Amino acid sequence: MWRERALTPEQQVEQWLERLAGERQASMHTVSAYRRDLAKLLRHMQARNFASFDALDSNAMRAFVAAEHRAGLAPKSLQRLLSSCRSLFRQLNREGTMAGDPMLGVRGPKVRRKLPQVLDVDEASALVEADSGGKLAVRDRAMLELFYSSGLRLSELVGLRWIDVDIDGGEVRVLGKGSKTRVVPVGRHAITALRALGAEEGMQADSAIFRGRGGAPINPRTVQLRMKTLALQQGLAKHIHPHLLRHTFASHMLESSGDLRAVQELLGHADIATTQIYTHLDFQHLAKVYDAAHPRARRKP
16 A cells, blocks of 8 residues: 655654744744754754654753753753754644654753843933934934833834824834734833824834835844944943843833733733843842942942
């Protein structure tokens, strides 16, 4: 009886990546990261003559992790590598093309979570109120105000159209990770800056709010470079980038409100554990205040 020829591991990986990009609408960067990670696994399998994913077990996967670690792969990259493998194996199990889970009991090295850098209130105000001068000044001000006002990701900001903003209601609808939509408030300073931008460039519903050459949506790299230029003009010594204003927004919101769940919703985090890192930042601030103010806490130089 004729049987359909089984796919090779390489073909199974490509099929999974196509599904990620298509059905799951993963970003180009996410798909590229998966492809790089799974290419490492395929090379490991070829070097050890594993003809299929079914030939893998937990011992084989531990050996894979150990080999990548010896090769110099950082703990955070190893964790992402294992996550990529788990995602692939779960899909193959759902399809019935793989039996068992070779990732059971396999753990990567612990990653020491680095606290994100943030701006204090004065630094944030100096940055968003910076006057870049020239014809880009109004656009730059609106971008920075909206970043800090609403905690947007760079990809969310560059994808905004005028139809996504309720100027009178003070809200903006953004398309976040995983194609999830959320509505977040917009502060009065950002609303004023957006009104000024709209008055200058028009508010056609389907047009991009922040435009580059030819009226196309602004390139993310352009936003990064403009922020860097403005930070230098203001004499800010910190490394300034779009996500820094998102971190700053979250830290300042949590410091003032103490409402972790609300900050999670505003940021669009699927897991509250991601948001909890800002509680550590808040504690760092409190510890500095304590050390500076309490007579028994002052440290000798």
